[in-house]
Amino acid sequence: GGGTLLLVYAIYRRDPVFIAGQALSTFIYIRNLQFALRERKARKAG
Template identity: 45%
Template structure:
């Protein structure tokens, strides 16, 4: 029984990641990695500062990864991705605008 589940999982993963591999799958994977990198950026900045901070690079990774994921969603006609990333991208852009606007006023975001 466990062997059957293992084989079914193996077949599924092969089908999803190997048999259907194309440009858009590679693009989507890179987009997701770029988006996920923002957490690594935030963690490293927080460790360096000794407290929880959100560096400017976090917002740029969010924006870049979000736009790439939105592009993927549009290309693949995925309404959930389009709605989620469309709204999120507006929020990322607004945060970047607020940081630039308040740059000299002691913003809570690091300029790294």
């Protein structure tokens, strides 16, 4: 998504503060997706 694109841009610019901020937000987004997928699988399994 947009956060990943911003992370790529931050890496391109070689801006450590920008990279750190975007990497953290992208990590949190991915972690939340994993939680949602695990919950969905648990509900399907019954």
